Amino acid sequence: MKSQLPADEASAFLDAAIKGELPDERGRFGPFGGRYVPETLVPAFERLEQGVREYLHDADFQREFQRELREWVGRPTALTFAPRLSERWGTEVWLKREDLAHTGAHKINNAIGQALLAKRLGAQRVIAETGAGQHGVASAAACARVGLPCSVYMGAVDMERQAPNVDRMRRLGAEVIAVETGDKTLRAAIDEAMRKWVTDPSGIYYLLGSAVGAHPYPYLVRELQSVIGVEAREQMIEQAGALPDAAFACVGGGSNAIGLFYPMLGDDIELIGVEAGGTGEGLGQNAATLATGTPGVLQGAYTMILQNDDGQVQETHSISAGLDYSGVGPEHALLQATGRVRYVAAGDDDALAALEELCETEGILTALETAHAFAYARRWSQENPRKRILIGNSGRGDKDMPTLTKHPARIRTSASA
Amino acid sequence: MPAHERLTAAITAANKHNRPALVPFITAGYPEPGEFVNTLREIAQVGDVVEVGVPFSDPMADGMTIQRSSFAALQNGVSLKWIFSELEMAGDLHTPLVIMSYLNPLLAFGYETLARRARATGVCAFIVPDLPFEECDELRIALEAEGLGLIQLVTPATPKERLKMLCEASRGFVYAVTVTGITGGDTGLPNDLADYLDAVSSASPIPVCAGFGIRDAADVANVGEHAAGAIVGSALVEVLESGEDPRPFLQALGGK
Ligand SMILES: Cc1ncc(COP(=O)(O)O)c(C=O)c1O
Numbered sequence: 192m193k194s195q196l197p198a199d200e201a202s203a204f205l206d207a208a209i210k211g212e213l214p215d216e217r218g219r220f221g222p223f224g225g226r227y228v229p230e231t232l233v234p235a236f237e238r239l240e241q242g243v244r245e246y247l248h249d250a251d252f253q254r255e256f257q258r259e260l261r262e263w264v265g266r267p268t269a270l271t272f273a274p275r276l277s278e279r280w281g282t283e284v285w286l287k288r289e290d291l292a293h294t295g296a297h298k299i300n301n302a303i304g305q306a307l308l309a310k311r312l313g314a315q316r317v318i319a320e321t322g323a324g325q326h327g328v329a330s331a332a333a334c335a336r337v338g339l340p341c342s343v344y345m346g347a348v349d350m351e352r353q354a355p356n357v358d359r360m361r362r363l364g365a366e367v368i369a370v371e372t373g374d375k376t377l378r379a380a381i382d383e384a385m386r387k388w389v390t391d392p393s394g395i396y397y398l399l400g401s402a403v404g405a406h407p408y409p410y411l412v413r414e415l416q417s418v419i420g421v422e423a424r425e426q427m428i429e430q431a432g433a434l435p436d437a438a439f440a441c442v443g444g445g446s447n448a449i450g451l452f453y454p455m456l457g458d459d460i461e462l463i464g465v466e467a468g469g470t471g472e473g474l475g476q477n478a479a480t481l482a483t484g485t486p487g488v489l490q491g492a493y494t495m496i497l498q499n500d501d502g503q504v505q506e507t508h509s510i511s512a513g514l515d516y517s518g519v520g521p522e523h524a525l526l527q528a529t530g531r532v533r534y535v536a537a538g539d540d541d542a543l544a545a546l547e548e549l550c551e552t553e554g555i556l557t558a559l560e561t562a563h564a565f566a567y568a569r570r571w572s573q574e575n576p577r578k579r580i581l582i583g584n585s586g587r588g589d590k591d592m593p594t595l596t597k598h599p600a601r602i603r604t605s606a607s608a
Numbered sequence: 609m610p611a612h613e614r615l616t617a618a619i620t621a622a623n624k625h626n627r628p629a630l631v632p633f634i635t636a637g638y639p640e641p642g643e644f645v646n647t648l649r650e651i652a653q654v655g656d657v658v659e660v661g662v663p664f665s666d667p668m669a670d671g672m673t674i675q676r677s678s679f680a681a682l683q684n685g686v687s688l689k690w691i692f693s694e695l696e697m698a699g700d701l702h703t704p705l706v707i708m709s710y711l712n713p714l715l716a717f718g719y720e721t722l723a724r725r726a727r728a729t730g731v732c733a734f735i736v737p738d739l740p741f742e743e744c745d746e747l748r749i750a751l752e753a754e755g756l757g758l759i760q761l762v763t764p765a766t767p768k769e770r771l772k773m774l775c776e777a778s779r780g781f782v783y784a785v786t787v788t789g790i791t792g793g794d795t796g797l798p799n800d801l802a803d804y805l806d807a808v809s810s811a812s813p814i815p816v817c818a819g820f821g822i823r824d825a826a827d828v829a830n831v832g833e834h835a836a837g838a839i840v841g842s843a844l845v846e847v848l849e850s851g852e853d854p855r856p857f858l859q860a861l862g863g864k
Pocket residue numbers: 296297322323324325326400401402441442443444445446447448512513514558560561585586587
């Protein structure tokens with residue numbers, strides 16, 4: 192049920208997106224986005240928007256942000272050629288190594304940027320939600336770095352499957368609050384963080400972890416994550432001698448994907464976002480929001496969501512906590528509607544197999560989220576041999592050991608390659 | 609007269625008897641869908657206006673009680689379609705109704721059909737807690753076409769200029785959220801409530817009803833000195849949850 196725009200509107204919106212004119216002043220990416228929040232939070236969103244306008248592109252702020260990215264996060268992250276995987280897949284594979292960033296995923300780019308912003312805005316404390324725990328760990332670390340107290344809301348289901356990250360957050364000084372309501376995963380954690388924010392909208396800074404939610408978050412997160420695509424683009428030209436034919440990224444809320452894709456929108460590169468296909472195509476069996484959802488309002492934005500006919504948001508399933516979400520960033524909804532980016536799904540088993548194959552061929556234990564991008568890139572390469580492709584390796588898989596232990600290395604990919 | 613004026617009239621009538629209007633809130637179909645119409649009738653005997661909550665999967669402005677009632681109602685198959693057909697069955701309750709719903713169920717229903725069905729079933733206005741004024745034109749216009757109101761919420765965090773704008777845009781009554789927080793809080797009403805409600809009342813051309821955290825007769829009386837009405841939600845839902853008759857509870861709070 193993909194949303195489509197009339198051709199002339201689509202090309203006008205795509206032009207605007209490429210020129211950097213979106214979101215518009217109402218926080219819209221074409222028809223998507225906006226700000227659907229309780230009245231109590233309206234002044235807080237206005238302050239945040241004002242702060243973003245004042246600081247984000249200010250020279251002082253950028254100097255500090257860039258220094259943190261370089262000296263604390265460890266940027267630029269490497270671009271790695273994957274020779275053994277390339278040979279197996281019959282295509283030239285390059286990996287953008289966000290797993291090498293401090294705390295092990297791209298999430299830190301956004302977390303440190305927003306923590307610096309929170310400091311500028313005079314926040315007394317920070318709250319965050321987390322799914323896989325990567326954003327929670329990144330927020331805990333960034334808050335420690337800038338000296339702000341941090342509380343992380345995490346669904347009870349996710350606390351179990353991403354247990355190593357719960358301990359890490361606590362070690363890094365954050366309070367981790369178990370969310371026992373709703374679906375007990377990422378969506379419930381966001382709802383609960385919003386409920387907390389409403390109690391102290393001027394003292395609390397809400398450090399949202401993906402390119403989702405009400406304006407200006409999708410914009411703010413994209414700006415902070417675009418470093419991924421900017422670096423990858425330059426590194427491809429330098430190391431591979433050319434831009435890739437196609438680029439792949441996994442899509443939960445869509446922050447690593449928008450960070451990789453946004454600087455490449457104007458290039459002749461096929462862009463493919465890979466969502467969680469879970470165990471099947473039925474409602475509730477997956478988290479393939481763009482591939483199978485319909486437009487609606489969830490958690491502050493008009494975007495594609497997984498819902499029933501009554502407008503009730505549906506529970507999702509994915510083996511990876513970070514993709515297990517019924518919504519998606521509004522900019523992705525527009526990029527899909529314009530046809531610029533294609534969104535597809537890869538299932539639990541394919542992701543597990545891809546994770547093993549990458550371990551075996553390149554010695555990289557990738558995150559289960561990221562493994563979805565590999566699973567689809569592998570399929571694509573079979574249909575499009577002898578190309579040059581770039582995969583956003585958004586994070587490392589150490590956090591997934593509790594899940595991986597339940598799925599012993601049963602899939603030996605070498606025979607079937 | 610447009611339907612939303614029935615709300616204003618009902619509230620003003622209560623005030624003429626020297627009492628604040630009582631506005632009970634229930635989550636539709638909770639705890640028993642089969643009891644919805646009965647409960648509604650009982651509550652409409654005491655309440656001046658009745659607020660019917662549409663359960664939603666992501667009630668981000670609600671505390672534990674209304675979260676619990678919403679999830680249970682959804683499990684039992686409650687939907688906006690079902691609510692309208694029950695309201696049709698209930699017939700005239702002689703008490704104006706307000707629907708409170710998060711935006712997405714309304715979007716999925718379609719605004720024009722929504723306005724028509726609402727008007728036909730005695731609903732006079734809508735309260736949409738995740739629809740701020742800046743995003744509300746489309747719904748507001750669709751409702752207006754049927755004489756229905758979109759009730760604006762104001763909160764202690766609302767700046768003065770904005771307060772005036774929201775009060776002027778509201779139809780039926782203005783919903784003054786008493787606390788900076790979610791529904792069902794048990795921390796008591798804030799100390800500076802009187803000043804806040806006075807400010808809202810003087811900014812508003814239509815009656816102001818206060819809601820969130822109002823649990824007992826003392827709260828209603830307290831609020832009633834500075835606002836035209838009191839909305840009682842979580843506390844009533846808890847009474848229904850325990851299987852009690854809601855009438856004695858509401859009568860103790862005032863009401864008609
Ligand atoms: C490693 C990794 N990749 C991807 C994601 C998905 O988030 P997003 O779509 O915002 O990049 C997560 C989320 O937790 C993650 O930890």
